Amino acid sequence: MAEVTDDSFYDRADAHITLSNEQLKTVENLGKVSASMMFGTTRFNAWISARGFKSGEEMGLAREAMLNYFCEQYRMMLEDNLDDHINNFSQYMGAPEA
Structure with missing residues (x-):
């Protein structure tokens, strides 16, 4: 990132x-x-x-690589934010720790 x-x-x-x-x-x-x-x-x-492409055909050839890139980035960012909310749940959600 x-x-x-x-x-x-x-x-x-x-x-x-x-x-x-x-x-x-x-x-x-x-x-x-x-x-x-x-x-x-x-x-x-x-x-x-x-x-970044000159044609739809050219873009189509890179479709799988783009999907992999964006899905990987989304997953990494979501994992970071889920972990942050798990570790700081009381602070973020105003709830006492169990």
């Missing part, structure tokens, strides 16, 4: 989280907001990826 991390990395991520938190004020189902955020992320990543 170091290659994409710069001084504003977490500020940009926090801006997306802030938007999702705002949406939670008007949408009762947390999963709907999460699904929208994931769709937006995948749509943006597909567009960013497409910019």
Whole structure:
């Protein structure tokens, strides 16, 4: 993840989280907001990826490599954040430790 991390990395991520938190004020189902955020992320990543190719055919040849890259990155980031929430559950969720 170091290659994409710069001084504003977490500020940009926090801006997306802030938007999702705002949406939670008007949408009762947390999963709907999460699904929208994931769709937006995948749509943006597909567009960013497409910019590096000269044709759809060329992009199609790299499809599996792109899927592997993005799935691997998502899994690593999700694992880090799940571990963070497990280790800091009381602090983040305002619940006493069992």
